[in-house]
Amino acid sequence: GEDVEQSLFLSVREGDSSVINCTYTDSSSTYLYWYKQEPGAGLQLLTYIFSNMDMKQDQRLTVLLNKKDKHLSLRIADTQTGDSAIYFCAEDTGRRALTFGSGTRLQVQP
Amino acid sequence: DSGVTQTPKHLITATGQRVTLRCSPRSGDLSVYWYQQSLDQGLQFLIQYYNGEERAKGNILERFSAQQFPDLHSELNLSSLELGDSALYFCASSVVRGGDTQYFGPGTRLTVL
Numbered sequence: 001g002e003d004v005e006q007s008l009f010l011s012v013r014e015g016d017s018s019v020i021n022c023t024y025t026d027s028s029s030t031y032l033y034w035y036k037q038e039p040g041a042g043l044q045l046l047t048y049i050f051s052n053m054d055m056k057q058d059q060r061l062t063v064l065l066n067k068k069d070k071h072l073s074l075r076i077a078d079t080q081t082g083d084s085a086i087y088f089c090a091e092d093t094g095r096r097a098l099t100f101g102s103g104t105r106l107q108v109q110p
Numbered sequence: 111d112s113g114v115t116q117t118p119k120h121l122i123t124a125t126g127q128r129v130t131l132r133c134s135p136r137s138g139d140l141s142v143y144w145y146q147q148s149l150d151q152g153l154q155f156l157i158q159y160y161n162g163e164e165r166a167k168g169n170i171l172e173r174f175s176a177q178q179f180p181d182l183h184s185e186l187n188l189s190s191l192e193l194g195d196s197a198l199y200f201c202a203s204s205v206v207r208g209g210d211t212q213y214f215g216p217g218t219r220l221t222v223l
Contacts, residue, residue: 035214042112042200043214088153097143097155097166097202098212 006101018076022089029091037086114215122221128189135203142184148197
């Protein structure tokens, strides 16, 4: 079945790196996504990775995918207070819509 | 701005009532998805339409229904509302019907009193 898990909370200091982790169970996932949700706002697509890739870098964001362990991570370099938000990972198996994790609340301390 | 629009932004209504939420997808996108975000259930997929036809159903209650019109906008109808239906309802769109990046609208916050 499909199940995506994330830790609930992460606190870092401004300027440090943040690493948000996610595990999924459906090995047929084709794409894996990271979305950001700020308070009272919608879901903003941050980045995604195709299942045949191990890593993707996009400016301050680095996505790592370990397909064997079904583990996905998002690293934010030089974390800023504006990065404070809830981060959702989601998987897309191509059969239906996205399955989301419960979200990780990132708190950035100045 | 994702290019997906949703109206209204906020909706406050009473139990037993019926409401309609509207979504306009990004220009060129044929697929529309509806999701519900609540504190206890998280983000859940409700239903998907592709070019006017229903393609996939998730955890959508029988009291809820949706449709996609020829101009590709979509409406989500919620009836016999209960307190537990209070949530954020998101619409997303993508070009094709699966395995494709979904862009989300800003959501409609529904409060049932």
